[in-house]
Amino acid sequence: MVTEAEHKHSHEHTKDVLLCCEDLVIGYDGKPMLPPVDFQVRRGTFLAVIGRNGSGKSTWFKTLLGLLPPVSGRVFRSSPHVKSAYVPQTTGIDALLPVRAGELVRWGRMSGWNFMWPFGARGDRRAVERALDTAGALSIAHRPYRELSEGQKQRALLARVLATEADLVLLDEPTAAMDAVAERETMKRLAELAHGQGLAVVVVSHDLRVAAESADQLLFVDRETKSVVLGDADTVFCHPAFRRQYGDEYCPRHPPSGHPRGPTAG
Numbered sequence: 001m002v003t004e005a006e007h008k009h010s011h012e013h014t015k016d017v018l019l020c021c022e023d024l025v026i027g028y029d030g031k032p033m034l035p036p037v038d039f040q041v042r043r044g045t046f047l048a049v050i051g052r053n054g055s056g057k058s059t060w061f062k063t064l065l066g067l068l069p070p071v072s073g074r075v076f077r078s079s080p081h082v083k084s085a086y087v088p089q090t091t092g093i094d095a096l097l098p099v100r101a102g103e104l105v106r107w108g109r110m111s112g113w114n115f116m117w118p119f120g121a122r123g124d125r126r127a128v129e130r131a132l133d134t135a136g137a138l139s140i141a142h143r144p145y146r147e148l149s150e151g152q153k154q155r156a157l158l159a160r161v162l163a164t165e166a167d168l169v170l171l172d173e174p175t176a177a178m179d180a181v182a183e184r185e186t187m188k189r190l191a192e193l194a195h196g197q198g199l200a201v202v203v204v205s206h207d208l209r210v211a212a213e214s215a216d217q218l219l220f221v222d223r224e225t226k227s228v229v230l231g232d233a234d235t236v237f238c239h240p241a242f243r244r245q246y247g248d249e250y251c252p253r254h255p256p257s258g259h260p261r262g263p264t265a266g
C-alpha cells in the first residue's frame with residue numbers, strides 16, 4: 001500500500017534519475033573517442049548536446065540508447081520501466097510513404113495489439129492531438145507526409161516521438177531543417193514539456209544560442225581536444241576547449257577583440 005508520504009514523494013520526482021552513465025567511454029571498434037564520463041539524465045530536465053561536426057554527438061546518443069556498445073564503463077536505465085523514444089538524425093521514414101502526417105504520429109502510440117484498433121482509443125487520440133500541438137504540427141496533420149517540406153516533416157516526426165509518451169526523449173538535430181522561428185519555438189516547447197511534464201529531453205543542436213536559451217544544461221563534446229564539458233551556458237561557452245572550436249564570441253567574459261563590452265561613447 002502506498003502511504004500518503006510516499007504518494008506525495010512520487011509527485012515530487014521531477015529530478016529523478018532516468019539514465020546513468022558510469023565511467024562511460026564511447027567509440028567504435030574498441031577505440032575511445034572521448035574521455036570517460038560520469039553522468040545522469042534526470043526527469044524534468046532539458047539537456048542540449050553541442051559540438052562541431054564529427055565530434056561524437058550521434059555516437060554518444062547511440063551509446064545511450066544501447067545501439068552501440070560502450071568501449072568501457074556502462075550506461076543503464078534506473079528502472080526497466082523507463083521508456084525512451086528516439087528520433088535519429090536521418091530518419092528511416094520513406095519519403096514516398098503514402099501516409100498522412102497525423103497517421104504517422106498515431107503510429108508512434110502503436111505496438112502489438114494496438115494495430116487491431118485502427119481508429120485508436122479516445123486516450124490515444126488525445127495524446128496524438130497533444131503531441132501534434134506541442135510539435136506545432138496540428139495544421140499539417142491531414143496532409144500527406146511526402147508532400148511536406150523538410151521542416152514540416154521534422155515537426156511530424158517530433159510529434160510522433162512525443163506521442164509515445166516516453167519518459168526519456170532523445171532527439172538528434174530535430175530542428176535542423178526548421179526556419180529560425182520554428183526552431184526557437186520547438187526548443188521552447190521541448191523545454192516546457194521537460195519542466196511541465198517531468199520528461200527528460202536530450203537534444204543535439206547546432207544552434208548554440210537557441211540551445212543556451214532553452215536548455216537547462218549544455219553538454220559540449222569535442223573529439224579533437226578529447227573534451228566533455230557539462231554545465232550552464234557560461235561554463236561551457238567560456239571553457240578553453242569550446243573557445244578553441246567556436247572562438248570567443250559566445251563567452252561574455254571574453255569579448256572578441258575590436259568589440260569591447262559595455263556602452264560605447266558617442
Ligand SMILES: Nc1ncnc2c1ncn2[C@@H]1O[C@H](COP(=O)(O)OP(=O)(O)OP(=O)(O)O)[C@@H](O)[C@H]1O
Nearest residue numbers: 028029051052053054055056057058059060089223
Ligand atoms: N560506424 C562507424 N564506425 C567508425 N567510425 C564512425 C562510425 N560512425 C561514425 N563514425 C565516426 O565517428 C566520428 C563521430 O561521428 P558522430 O556521428 O558521432 O559525429 P557528430 O558529432 O554527430 O557529427 P555531426 O554534427 O556531423 O552530426 C566521426 O569521425 C565519424 O566518421
